[in-house]
Amino acid sequence: MSLSDKLLNIQEKYIYIVLAVLLIFPLLKPLGLPITIEDITYTYYEGIEALPSDTLILAPHDASTGTEMEIGLSSHIVIKHLFRKGFDIVFCTICASGPPIFFETLKAEGLYEQFMDDYGTKYVYLDFIAGEEAGAASIAASIRVATGGKDYFGNDLDSLPLMQGVDSGGDFDVVVATDEHSLLSVMWMNQVAIPYDIPIYCNPLAAVGSTFWPYIDAGQMTAMLIGAKGAAGYEILMNDPGPAAANMDAQTFVHVYLLILVLGANVLLGIKKYGGVE
């Protein structure tokens, strides 16, 4: 067996071992490689930063266990920013796994006490609304009908000061949506942002960020944080480098490794095909 054959038939487990080393090393010894902040991340940050403190935000937190590892990076830093700015926020979700992850996020960022102290006056959590796009449409039409008039804790919505005069999508100033996969933010855009002509900021997975560009270009979506890279840039802009920024060294190492694997495999295949190597 020639060298090129040996390399092309290398066992997967060795590729994974090298991958694990390249991931673990920068986590244990961060190198602090420079992080380029994308224009769209600036747009997101500056858009939120420019909002007045009395802005009423609808914040669907559609997180799931399957994607929280990446989405969590952006949702944590964005929620921190929203709390820091002192906005009035109505949280909700059309994703069944949303509620426990939402409260874990608050606890992880040390915001749970603030949330509970100001509950009803600055923050409300509406609970999980079933039906995905139908759920988003029902919230846009009437929050009280969609939720049965109760919040996550069983409080009557009419008894909460923040909910006075707030019932439909048009009562909000901005939508800030965290998205477990590609479609949920689009559903909020379809059902709330576009019909009521209000800005929407989204945090998609990097894997689906590319599918959101047409909405950004069309002005249907205001801005987005694309996956771990967007979150890392946001942490830098917030002067609060955290897990997303720490993750970027590992990302760089692994991307270079994968590039070498792809190029190497193609070169070896080329040599095998055209170089006459048997």
Added chain:
Amino acid sequence: MANTLSVEIGIWISAFMILCIYSWLYKYNKFFKFAESTMIGSAAGYLFIMGYNNIVNTSVRAIQIGKYWHILPILLGVSLFMRYVKNYEWIQRYGTAYLIAGTTAIFIRATIVTQVTQQIAATINYVSMATPMDILNSIIYLVFIVAVSGYFLFSERYSTKIPYYNVINKVGRYGFLTALGYYLGITVMTRIAFVSDRLRYLLFTWLKLSPF
């Protein structure tokens, strides 16, 4: 490096499950199967409870305060299960029909505006002649929009009637393969973020290591 292991049982269970799942990289084994089944079982149980709570919150409570028409969605939901009852399986058609009709109505109302009219308008507005680079971008943009649309819209049957169909076809293929390449590339970032997050959990939350 501080190195006191976590003493929380929840973190140990979580770490054990993560290692079970990643053991699949070596080979399919009983530990992976155990973690996989546990995940599916707990997710199904959780979704059942969330669905039940949702029905109680939106319909049962309403019925309790006299809004008896809220029985209708419950009946439509129950009708879906009638497919398992011999001789009465036709009843499930009502639930299915309502589900499809309602969802279609909600989707179409929004989709025509957001995915069709506004996207077409944005495509036209995107064309700019302000700078030489804008002109180049606009040309590339328009060429690929026409070519990719042409590739999907025109079937082989009519291709002979369209001038330069083969060229359009090939340019269209290169266009969407480039887009798919970008899509695949950025997918790597998501997958690596997943692994990196779990490794951080194992290293820093479970093993309590700290960066040096």
